[in-house]
Amino acid sequence: MVDYIKSYLESTTTPGQAGNMFWAAVYILLIFLGLSVAVIAMNWLERKILAHMQVRLGPMRVGPHGLLQPIADAIKLLIKEDIMPSQADGFVFWVAPIVVVITAFTVFIVVPFGPTHAVTDMNIGVLFMLGVSSLSVLGIVMAGWASNSHYPLMGALRSSAQMVSYEIAMGLAVVSAVLMTSLNATGTGTLSMIGIVQSQQAQQVWFAFKFFPLGLIAFFVFAVAMVAETNRAPFDLPEAESELTAGFHTEYSGFRWSLFFLAEYSAMIAVSSIAVTLWLGGWLRPFPHLLGGSTWDLVFSLLPGITFLLLGLMAFVGVFRMPKHPYFRVQTIGLAGFGMVLGLIGLLLFLPEVRNRIQDIFWFSAKVAFFMYLYIWYRGTFPRYRFDQLMKVGWKALLPVGIGVLVLTAVAGVLL
Amino acid sequence: MQPVATTFFFYFLSGLTLIAGVLVITRRNPVHSALALILALLGQAGLYLMLYAPFVAGVQIILYAGGIMVLFLFVIMLVNIEKSQKEEQFNKQWIVGILAAVALGVLFVLVYTKGKSLFPERVAQLPEQSNTQEIAVMLYGNYMFTFEIASLLLLVAIIGAVVMAKKRI
Amino acid sequence: MTDPTFHLELQEHEKTFLDSNELIINMGPQHPATHGVLRVILKLDGEKVLGTECVIGYLHRGVEKIAEHRTYTMFNPYVDRMDYVAAVSNGLGYCESVEKLLNVEAPPRAKYMRVILAELNRLASHMLWLGTHALDIGAITPLFYTFRDREEILKIFEKYCGARLTTHAFRIGGCLYETYEGFEREVKKFLDFVTPKIGEYEELLTTNRIWVERTKGVGTISAKDCIALGVTGPVLRASGVKWDIRKAQPYATYADFDFEIPIGQRGDTYDRYIVRMEEMRQSLRIIAQAIDRIPEGPIMAKVPKVIKPPVGEIYHSIEAPKGELGYFIVSDGSTQPYRIRVRPPSFVNLQALDLMVRDQLVADVIAVIGTLDIVLGEVDR
Numbered sequence: 001m002v003d004y005i006k007s008y009l010e011s012t013t014t015p016g017q018a019g020n021m022f023w024a025a026v027y028i029l030l031i032f033l034g035l036s037v038a039v040i041a042m043n044w045l046e047r048k049i050l051a052h053m054q055v056r057l058g059p060m061r062v063g064p065h066g067l068l069q070p071i072a073d074a075i076k077l078l079i080k081e082d083i084m085p086s087q088a089d090g091f092v093f094w095v096a097p098i099v100v101v102i103t104a105f106t107v108f109i110v111v112p113f114g115p116t117h118a119v120t121d122m123n124i125g126v127l128f129m130l131g132v133s134s135l136s137v138l139g140i141v142m143a144g145w146a147s148n149s150h151y152p153l154m155g156a157l158r159s160s161a162q163m164v165s166y167e168i169a170m171g172l173a174v175v176s177a178v179l180m181t182s183l184n185a186t187g188t189g190t191l192s193m194i195g196i197v198q199s200q201q202a203q204q205v206w207f208a209f210k211f212f213p214l215g216l217i218a219f220f221v222f223a224v225a226m227v228a229e230t231n232r233a234p235f236d237l238p239e240a241e242s243e244l245t246a247g248f249h250t251e252y253s254g255f256r257w258s259l260f261f262l263a264e265y266s267a268m269i270a271v272s273s274i275a276v277t278l279w280l281g282g283w284l285r286p287f288p289h290l291l292g293g294s295t296w297d298l299v300f301s302l303l304p305g306i307t308f309l310l311l312g313l314m315a316f317v318g319v320f321r322m323p324k325h326p327y328f329r330v331q332t333i334g335l336a337g338f339g340m341v342l343g344l345i346g347l348l349l350f351l352p353e354v355r356n357r358i359q360d361i362f363w364f365s366a367k368v369a370f371f372m373y374l375y376i377w378y379r380g381t382f383p384r385y386r387f388d389q390l391m392k393v394g395w396k397a398l399l400p401v402g403i404g405v406l407v408l409t410a411v412a413g414v415l416l
Numbered sequence: 417m418q419p420v421a422t423t424f425f426f427y428f429l430s431g432l433t434l435i436a437g438v439l440v441i442t443r444r445n446p447v448h449s450a451l452a453l454i455l456a457l458l459g460q461a462g463l464y465l466m467l468y469a470p471f472v473a474g475v476q477i478i479l480y481a482g483g484i485m486v487l488f489l490f491v492i493m494l495v496n497i498e499k500s501q502k503e504e505q506f507n508k509q510w511i512v513g514i515l516a517a518v519a520l521g522v523l524f525v526l527v528y529t530k531g532k533s534l535f536p537e538r539v540a541q542l543p544e545q546s547n548t549q550e551i552a553v554m555l556y557g558n559y560m561f562t563f564e565i566a567s568l569l570l571l572v573a574i575i576g577a578v579v580m581a582k583k584r585i
Numbered sequence: 586m587t588d589p590t591f592h593l594e595l596q597e598h599e600k601t602f603l604d605s606n607e608l609i610i611n612m613g614p615q616h617p618a619t620h621g622v623l624r625v626i627l628k629l630d631g632e633k634v635l636g637t638e639c640v641i642g643y644l645h646r647g648v649e650k651i652a653e654h655r656t657y658t659m660f661n662p663y664v665d666r667m668d669y670v671a672a673v674s675n676g677l678g679y680c681e682s683v684e685k686l687l688n689v690e691a692p693p694r695a696k697y698m699r700v701i702l703a704e705l706n707r708l709a710s711h712m713l714w715l716g717t718h719a720l721d722i723g724a725i726t727p728l729f730y731t732f733r734d735r736e737e738i739l740k741i742f743e744k745y746c747g748a749r750l751t752t753h754a755f756r757i758g759g760c761l762y763e764t765y766e767g768f769e770r771e772v773k774k775f776l777d778f779v780t781p782k783i784g785e786y787e788e789l790l791t792t793n794r795i796w797v798e799r800t801k802g803v804g805t806i807s808a809k810d811c812i813a814l815g816v817t818g819p820v821l822r823a824s825g826v827k828w829d830i831r832k833a834q835p836y837a838t839y840a841d842f843d844f845e846i847p848i849g850q851r852g853d854t855y856d857r858y859i860v861r862m863e864e865m866r867q868s869l870r871i872i873a874q875a876i877d878r879i880p881e882g883p884i885m886a887k888v889p890k891v892i893k894p895p896v897g898e899i900y901h902s903i904e905a906p907k908g909e910l911g912y913f914i915v916s917d918g919s920t921q922p923y924r925i926r927v928r929p930p931s932f933v934n935l936q937a938l939d940l941m942v943r944d945q946l947v948a949d950v951i952a953v954i955g956t957l958d959i960v961l962g963e964v965d966r
Contacts, residue, residue: 054729092447124548127474134482138454141489145447153493160486167482188549191471234723234795237948383795384723386948388632 014194016109016120027119031108039265043070046376053380064335065318080254085148088251093146097252097259100139104266107132111273112194114283114360125193126174129274130167133229136267137163140248143260147251156248158387159231159238165394166228166235170271172402173222176409177278180207180215183413197282204289208279211412218405219279221398223374226271228394230264232375234382235390272371273364280367283360301355304362308346315339426466433459446492450485457481471548607635612950614643620717620954621961625938627950634942634950639935644965652925657683657757657892660925665751667927668963670713672752673706673742674905680755681836682901682912684886686894687757694882695759696838701772701875702745702754703837703903704868708779709738710906710958711865715786718858718955722799727786734782737775744771758888764879772876776869783865790858800854804941804953807852814940815933818908820957823860824852830904837903842874854956861958893920907931907958929963 008020015023044059044067051058059066084093110125112118122128137160144156181199182189190196200206208219228235239247249260276282285300316339322332348354349362385393436459439452457480464473555563612625622643628635648667652660664679665672677699684691691699712735716728739749744765746754754760790796806816808824821828829846831839847863849856894916902911908930917923934957941953 050725054726055733056729089445089447092451095451122470124470124474127471127478131474131477131482134478137482137486138489141486141493142447142451145489145493157490157493160490164483164486191548236723380726381789382724383719383790383793383799385795386799386946388946389798 012116014112014116014118014121016118024119027117028109031111031119032105035105035108035266035269038269039262040070040074042265042268042372043073045372046379049373049376050380053377064322064331064338067334067338074258077254077258082255083251083253085251088148089146092142093251096139096143096146097256097263098139099142100136100263101259101266103132103136103139104263104270107270108266108273110193111270112197112277112282113364115194115198117283117361118194121192121194123190123192123195126178126191126196126274126278129193129270130171130174133267133270134164134167136263139263143252144248147248149251152248152250155238155250159248162231162235162238162387162390162394163229165391166225166398169221169225169394169398169402170229172399172406173218173225174274174278176214176218176402176406177207179406179409179413180210193277193282197277197284200281201284201288206279206281206284211409211416214405214409214412215279217401218409219275221402221405222275222279225394225398226275227375227378228390229271230268232264232268233379234385237384237387237390268372268375269368272368272375275371276364276367283364285359285363301359302350304358305346305349305355307362307366308342308349310346312339312341312343312346315342422466425462429459429462429466432456433463447489450488450492453488454481454485457485469547471551614640620959621964623935623954623959623961623964625950625954627947629947632946634945634947637939637942637950639938641932641935641961641964644961646966648966649925649927652922654921656920657894657922660922661756662751662753665753666962667929667966668905668907668910668931668960669750670960671706671710671906672750673702673754674710674903674910676753676755677703677837678901678903678905678910678912680757681903682899682914683757683892683894685901686897686899686914686916687888687892689758689886689888691759691837691886692883693838693880695755695884695886697875697879698760698764698884699755699837700839700842701872701879702742702752704871704875705738705741705772706752707868707906708865709735711861711868712738714861714906714955714958715858718952718958719790721951721955722796724790724793724796727789730782730785734779737778741768741771741775744768756885757892759883759885761885763884769876769879772872776873776876780869783862783869787862791862797855799952800858800956802851803854803945803949804956805851805853806937806941810940811852811937814937816908816937818905818930818934818958819857819860819864820852820908820934820937822846823849823856825850830902830909834902836901839871841878842871844871854952857956891920893918902928905930907960907963908934927966929966931957931959931961931963935959935964 004020005022008015008018008023015021015027047069048058048066059069062069062072084090107129109119110122110128112121140156140163141160144153144159147153177196178189178191180189180203181196184199184202190199203210206215208215227233231239239249249257252260287296291300315335319332319336319339322328322335349358433456436452436456440449440456443449443452457476461473461476461481464470464476608629608631610627610629612623612627614622614624616623624640624643626638626640628637646666648663651663655663661676661679664675668675680691712731716731719725719727742752742754743749745768746752746762754762806820806824808821808826810816811821811824811826817828825848827846827848830836831844832846844867847860847867849860896916896918898913898915900911900913902909904910909928910930911928913924913926913928914922915924938953938957941957942950945953
């Protein structure tokens with residue numbers, strides 16, 4: 001048994017490929033936990049960042065600077081009454097959130113946090129991710145249907161029409177990136193996520209900057225399509241509160257609603273992972289060849305530790321700025337404790353053994369976090385598109401640009 | 417990589433597909449039938465995986481289950497279905513139905529027993545690295561013309577649908 | 586439906602789902618985007634609006650009836666509650682109307698103070714309009730910016746007359762309160778503070794592609810229709826008609842100041858947005874000129890303690906932020922008016938809603954209600 005566990009530690013492939021069930025299960029558990037923490041953090045971050053953009057503070061009371069707010073929200077949602085419309089289709093009503101959550105979480109099997117840090121590496125990795133995300137559309141349609149009411153049904157059908165339309169633009173952009181993977185010595189490309197990042201490593205350029213500006217245009221097409229795919233601002237008309245057609249999750253309350261909300265954030269992280277893997281070099285650190293050499297490697301490997309130390313420092317700045325009043329004593333202590341935990345993690349990340357292992361995961365997560373910030377930024381800045389304008393952008397603007405980029409990339413690949 | 421528990425997965429997936437297929441035709445609610453069809457398609461994708469054709473499985477999920485079935489569901493949900501739910505579920509001419517099913521079954525058995533020698537003998541191989549590549553070579557090499565005609569056919573269908581449904585807006 | 590006011594009909598014949606799908610839906614009195622308790626019944630063909638009907642009266646408080654049982658001075662605070670967003674202009678209109686009936690004129694210093702407060706009030710009203718209109722269209726951030734800046738105006742009001750919203754700033758015959766210590770300094774500081782902020786709002790919205798697509802060509806109304814319906818205010822000016830009561834029939838020393846009337850060309854939502862933004866800038870200009878030139882002198886004219894206007898009637902209107910606000914007062918010689926009829930700009934502008942949303946999509950109805958800048962307190966009184 002112990003040999004079985006130990007036998008994987010020297011391997012150079014993912015647990016799924018090596019056939020090691022124990023480590024695959026460990027990775028799945030880690031991803032599940034990481035994703036839950038990420039969704040909770042996203043909830044807090046969204047409220048705080050949006051609030052700061054809107055010249056206000058956001059949650060400040062529940063825990064220091066609102067850090068415990070997501071937990072309070074989760075508890076509130078769990079203890080709410082579970083309502084089901086009486087004429088609704090019971091089975092479909094129950095199954096819809098389950099389908100959406102399962103598809104949102106299953107895509108993370110192939111997401112590579114490092115050359116061996118994925119649960120498995122299918123050689124149709126990208127296709128698998130796109131396919132399973134398109135299954136979530138079914139969950140949304142079922143949710144709208146099961147509510148047995150005209151408005152959620154129209155909202156659900158609109159959401160799903162929007163998602164299906166933008167999947168096409170996404171697919172074209174993905175094909176452009178996959179085309180670029182075939183520009184190697186053997187002339188064969190790969191659909192596997194790890195393979196795509198490794199081909200970026202071999203070609204020494206991130207695909208966003210390859211064949212400038214073609215890679216960049218393909219990246220932008222995907223970046224816009226992925227916002228529309230996840231029904232976020234500025235493409236969130238089906239969910240908007242001030243519109244007439246209510247969203248597909250109107251009739252859901254409590255825990256079922258929180259499942260939709262969980263699935264939405266997971267889907268955001270999933271499509272951001274696709275974007276990062278395909279265009280931004282996955283787990284590769286910036287400028288591995290331009291700024292190469294062991295000293296630069298050392299500098300870049302210190303960055304994770306420095307990041308966490310900076311976060312801890314920000315927490316301590318918050319501690320000093322807390323009002324000196326007995327009511328705030330618990331919050332001050334809590335924030336100081338949180339800052340110390342962050343600082344300790346930072347110090348831990350300076351140790352050489354940890355440093356070298358954590359590099360890939362850190363860079364991947366940092367890039368995905370950048371995309372999450374962009375999502376929140378878009379929400380705070382842009383007005384909403386009307387539904388027909390939304391479809392017009394997807395079909396008349398993104399689709400031709402995607403086809404054009406694909407053709408030009410193919411031509412450039414042959415000629416250059 | 418060694419395949420694991422092939423027999424179990426084969427029986428599981430084919431059982432799933434068959435049961436889902438039966439559910440499609442026996443459910444009263446058309447939405448339930450559509451959901452059962454999705455389950456059948458997913459089972460079929462699993463069977464493709466067992467035949468070492470991951471690309472076909474992926475495309476089956478994206479296009480068939482994720483695209484075409486969504487369209488089916490659109491149509492079912494937009495059409496007034498209360499009338500169809502009150503209709504009789506099974507046909508009155510069940511004798512003819514059973515005779516036809518028996519005849520078809522006998523035909524299948526005859527074809528299999530008589531034509532067993534014509535089926536290839538080998539077990540599916542393990543071309544995992546090149547399933548996508550093999551399909552691409554075949555599709556864009558040998559069957560290029562057919563591929564273009566098929567895409568033209570789909571284009572005609574799209575244009576026809578838009579023309580029929582287009583109103584003054 | 587047995588509602589006697591409801592007269593839109595639904596065609597009842599067998600249709601398949603491919604045929605037109607006429608539908609009557611109700612944007613109920615409680616709705617995040619109707620700016621108050623307004624009920625709009627929409628007749629739709631799929632997504633397209635075929636006709637609308639507004640049901641109002643949810644905020645009717647009988648203000649005009651109350652006026653018949655109050656003296657002129659007692660009625661002054663009631664007036665603020667009509668257009669509660671821009672209360673100062675309501676008071677200005679009422680006080681000027683009664684002064685005209687009494688044939689008194691407020692002293693010059695009072696008139697300058699009135700102009701300054703009325704223009705600050707116009708700024709505040711337009712800021713609130715901008716925030717809520719942007720929120721309806723989906724840009725959630727400008728609301729917070731405009732409210733933060735509106736706060737400064739409300740602070741000035743609070744320091745002047747004690748109230749932020751329902752100010753009761755003016756009295757019949759002039760102003761009751763003298764400007765407080767530091768009024769000029771604070772107003773000047775506010776002018777310096779808010780000028781770049783208006784630039785911020787424009788930066789967020791004016792050239793934003795999504796904003797332009799949501800507002801250009803939406804809710805168009807021609808100048809002819811505006812005049813026929815009696816629509817006034819920025820809506821009229823955006824359709825191309827250069828009519829502003831401050832220039833056409835100047836009141837309260839507006840003739841002394843140098844400012845422009847912005848007009849639009851197409852009469853769509855985008856033009857109304859541009860016109861109101863420009864009006865904000867012109868208000869700043871007026872305030873800057875006025876604050877430098879406030880004359881010294883009394884702030885209250887010689888008005889009898891018990892106001893008993895002679896028998897007669899008068900109609901006097903001012904340019905409120907939302908349009909032409911008019912007061913028609915009939916006096917029968919006693920201390921209480923015989924009849925006060927208020928011509929609220931929002932009430933008349935709301936009638937244009939039907940014309941503006943014909944053949945537009947449902948999502949545009951909300952944008953158009955926002956761009957009309959209605960306040961239900963005024964519509965219902």
